[in-house]
Amino acid sequence: MIPAYYEFYNPVKINAGDGALETIPYELGQMNAAKPLIITDKGVVKNGLLEIVLNAFRDSEIVIGAVYDDTPPDSSLVVVNEITALYHKSGCDSIIALGGGSSIDTAKGVNIAVSEKTNDIATFMGADRLKSTPRPFVVIPTTAGTGSEVTLVAVINDTENHVKLPFTSYRLLPNLAVLDPRMTMTLPPKITAMTGMDALTHAVEAFTCMQKNPISDAYATVAISLISKNIMSATKPNAKKETRFAMANAATMAGVAFSNSMVGAVHAIGHACGAIARVPHGMAMSILLPHVMEFNMDKLEDLYAKLLLHLTDEETYAKTFQSQRAKKAIQRIVEMRKELYDIAGLPFTLRGAGVTEEQFAKIAELAMNDGAMLPNPKILTTADVIGILKKAY
Amino acid sequence: MKTYKTNIKPGSATAQKWVVKAGFFALGRTIAHLSATDDEVMREIAAWPEGYSFSMNVLPAGPCLVMEKLNNKMHFIGLDAKPDADMIVEVKNLSIAFKMIMAQLGAHDVYARHGIGVTGNIADSMKLIRIIYKAEAMLFPKILNKNILKESPDETLQLQVKRLKAITLGVILGK
Numbered sequence: 001m002i003p004a005y006y007e008f009y010n011p012v013k014i015n016a017g018d019g020a021l022e023t024i025p026y027e028l029g030q031m032n033a034a035k036p037l038i039i040t041d042k043g044v045v046k047n048g049l050l051e052i053v054l055n056a057f058r059d060s061e062i063v064i065g066a067v068y069d070d071t072p073p074d075s076s077l078v079v080v081n082e083i084t085a086l087y088h089k090s091g092c093d094s095i096i097a098l099g100g101g102s103s104i105d106t107a108k109g110v111n112i113a114v115s116e117k118t119n120d121i122a123t124f125m126g127a128d129r130l131k132s133t134p135r136p137f138v139v140i141p142t143t144a145g146t147g148s149e150v151t152l153v154a155v156i157n158d159t160e161n162h163v164k165l166p167f168t169s170y171r172l173l174p175n176l177a178v179l180d181p182r183m184t185m186t187l188p189p190k191i192t193a194m195t196g197m198d199a200l201t202h203a204v205e206a207f208t209c210m211q212k213n214p215i216s217d218a219y220a221t222v223a224i225s226l227i228s229k230n231i232m233s234a235t236k237p238n239a240k241k242e243t244r245f246a247m248a249n250a251a252t253m254a255g256v257a258f259s260n261s262m263v264g265a266v267h268a269i270g271h272a273c274g275a276i277a278r279v280p281h282g283m284a285m286s287i288l289l290p291h292v293m294e295f296n297m298d299k300l301e302d303l304y305a306k307l308l309l310h311l312t313d314e315e316t317y318a319k320t321f322q323s324q325r326a327k328k329a330i331q332r333i334v335e336m337r338k339e340l341y342d343i344a345g346l347p348f349t350l351r352g353a354g355v356t357e358e359q360f361a362k363i364a365e366l367a368m369n370d371g372a373m374l375p376n377p378k379i380l381t382t383a384d385v386i387g388i389l390k391k392a393y
Numbered sequence: 394m395k396t397y398k399t400n401i402k403p404g405s406a407t408a409q410k411w412v413v414k415a416g417f418f419a420l421g422r423t424i425a426h427l428s429a430t431d432d433e434v435m436r437e438i439a440a441w442p443e444g445y446s447f448s449m450n451v452l453p454a455g456p457c458l459v460m461e462k463l464n465n466k467m468h469f470i471g472l473d474a475k476p477d478a479d480m481i482v483e484v485k486n487l488s489i490a491f492k493m494i495m496a497q498l499g500a501h502d503v504y505a506r507h508g509i510g511v512t513g514n515i516a517d518s519m520k521l522i523r524i525i526y527k528a529e530a531m532l533f534p535k536i537l538n539k540n541i542l543k544e545s546p547d548e549t550l551q552l553q554v555k556r557l558k559a560i561t562l563g564v565i566l567g568k
Contacts, residue, residue, distance in 0.1 A: 007507045127510040166515060210505040369516035374504050379543040 006213035008260045009170060012150045016179035016249060021053055024096070024138060025060035027176050031136035033094035035065040037087045039107045040098040044142055045069050047186040053098055053140060065092035071103045076157040077165075080109035080121060087114055094136035097174075100195075101146035101281075104139055108154035108172045111137055115171075122158060122165055130171040139174040142183045144234075144247040145195025145282055147202055147255015149177035164275070166371070173259075179252060181245040189235045189344035192247070194282030196231040197340070199223065199251040200333070201266050201285035206257035208296070208303045209264040209375040220257035224310040226250035231336065235343050264376035265367075266292045269385055272366035277355040286340070287350055290333045291392045299378045301326045308332070350393045360389045409491045413451060414472055416494030417458040419564045421469035423528040424460060426563025428467035431555075434527055437520045438467060441479075446470070447513075447521060448478035451490040469567070480513030482521065496533050499541030500525055531559040 015023045028036060044050055050067065057064065068083045087095070087110060095114075097107035112121045115132040124130055139149035148154075154167045187195075203223040206216050227250045234243040269292065270284035279287075293304060305325035309317040311332045320328050337348040347353045355363075364385035367373065373380060427434040438445075446461040459470040459478065484490045489508040492498040500522045503509050511518045530538050530546050534556075539545040546552055562568045 003505070005506045126512045126515075129512065210501055211507075369519045371515045371519065373519060374501055374522060377543070 020180040021056035033136040036094040037092040041071040066090040075106035084113040100143040104148040105154040127168040130169040137174045144251040145198040150255040151259040193340040193344040193346040197286035198282035199254040202254035202258040205263040206261040211261040216257045216261040223250040223254040262375040268370035268372040269367045272363040446478040447480040448475040449482040496537040
C-alpha cells in the first residue's frame with residue numbers, strides 16, 4: 001500500500017565494483033576538490049587497505065592533504081576537533097572516510113565542524129540543524145553493514161558528559177560512496193556475520209516501520225534477498241569476492257532504505273543493550289530481530305509474510321500456505337542465526353553476548369526513550385521490552 | 394507585451410490558525426491537568442528539572458504550545474514561541490498541525506510524514522510524545538482517537554470519568 005504522503009531522498013552517487021577506487025580522483029575533480037583529508041583507523045592501515053586506496057591516486061593531480069589513522073571504535077567530539085585542526089592545518093578541501101561506522105561518523109562530524117566553522121559541533125545536535133554547504137565528501141566502507149555511506153545520520157560520543165549526540169541532516173549525506181570489492185576481503189568471519197545481520201535488520205525494519213514507502217521498499221527487499229543468499233558464504237573463511245561484494249551492495253541498499261524509512265524497536269532495544277551492556281551493535285541486532293518480529297506479529301503479519309519470498313526463494317514461498325508465511329520468515333532468520341553461530345561463533349542469545357538479567361530494567365528504561373521506538377508500528381511498554389529481553393536471554 | 398503578476402503576497406490561513414490555537418490551548422491544559430493527576434504522566438515528567446520547558450512551534454509563524462515544569466507539575470504558559478525552551482519541537486507547516494488537532498494524524502503519523510523536527514534531547518521528545526498520546530486519549534473518544542493512537546485504550550467507565558475531569562477541570566477551569 002502506498003502511504004498518503006512520503007518523502008524519499010538519496011543523492012549519493014554510488015561507484016561500485018572492480019576498479020571503483022580508481023574513479024575517486026576523477027570524481028573529486030568533478031567536485032572541484034584537489035586536496036582530501038583521509039580519515040581511517042589503525043585496523044584499516046594494518047590490513048593494507050589504506051595503501052590500496054593511496055595507490056588509486058597514482059598519476060592523478062590529487063594531493064592527499066593528510067591521513068588521520070587514529071579513529072577510535074567510538075567516534076568522539078575530542079577526535080572530531082583533533083581531525084578538524086589537522087584539516088585546516090593541512091589546507092584540505094575535501095574529506096574521504098575509509099573504514100566502518102566509526103570512521104564514517106567521525107568524518108561526518110568533521111564535515112559539520114569544517115562547514116559550520118565551529119569547534120563545538122554539539123550545538124548542531126538534532127535534526128535539520130545544519131545550514132552551510134558541506135565539503136566534498138567521499139566514503140569508502142570497509143565493512144558491509146552500517147550503510148553509513150548513504151545515510152543522513154551521525155552519532156558522536158560526548159565522552160566528557162557520557163552521552164551520545166545524534167545528528168540528522170541531508171547535509172550529512174556523502175557525495176560519493178565507493179564500493180570496491182577489495183575493501184571487504186579482509187573482514188573477519190564474525191564481523192562479516194555481525195555487520196551482515198545489522199544490514200538485514202536495517203532492511204527488515206525499513207520494510208515494516210512507519211515511514212516505509214514504495215521506493216524504500218524496493219531497496220529493502222533487494223537487500224534482504226542479497227543478504228539471505230550471500231551471508232553464509234561471505235562469512236566462511238576465504239569467501240569469494242562475489243559474495244562479499246553482494247553483501248557490500250546489500251548493506252548500501254539497506255542503508256538507503258532505512259535512511260528514508262527509519263528503523264524500529266529492534267534498534268531501540270539494541271542501542272540500549274550497547275549502552276548498558278556493551279553488546280556490539282550488529283550482534284544485538286542479530287539476537288533481537290526475531291524476538292521483536294514475534295512481538296510485532298499481530299500488526300505486521302502481512303508484511304512479514306511478503307518477506308518470506310526475499311528471505312528464501314520462489315519455490316519455498318509458493319509451497320508455504322499464506323497463513324504460515326510470516327512465521328516461516330521469522331523461522332528463517334532464526335535458522336540463519338544458528339548457522340552464523342556454527343560458522344563464525346556469533347551468539348544468538350543475550351546471555352551469550354554477556355548481558356545479565358540485572359541489566360534488563362536499565363536497558364528497558366533506556367530503550368523506551370530511544371527515538372527508534374516512535375516508527376515501530378506497535379507501541380511498547382517497559383514491561384513489553386523486558387519480556388522481549390527475557391525471550392532473547 | 395503580456396504582463397504577469399509579480400510580488401504575490403500569499404494570504405493567511407486564519408481559520409486554520411485559530412483552530413490550531415484552540416487545539417493547543419486544550420492540549421496544553423489537558424497535559425497540565427494530567428501532570429498533577431495521572432501516575433504515568435507524573436512518572437514521565439519526574440526526571441525533568443524544575444523550570445524545564447518545551448515549545449511546540451508550528452512553522453513558519455506559529456502558533457506555539459509552550460509549557461513549563463513548576464512545582465512538579467507542567468503549566469500551560471501560552472501560545473507564543475519560547476526561543477530559549479529546553480526542547481523545541483517544530484511542526485513543519487500549519488496544515489500538519491491542523492490535521493493533528495482535528496484527530497486526522499497521530500504523532501507517529503506526523504513523524505512518518507517527516508512533519509516534525511526536534512531541537513534538544515531525543516529522550517525528552519519521546520517522553521513528550523507519550524504524554525501527548527495520553528492527553529489525546531483524554532480529549533478524544535475512541536471513535537476519534539483510534540485514528541491517531543497506535544493503540545486505543547478501552548472506553549471504560551474509569552476512562553470516561555477521567556476524560557470528564559480532564560475536560561472540565563483541566564481544559565475549562567485550568568486546574
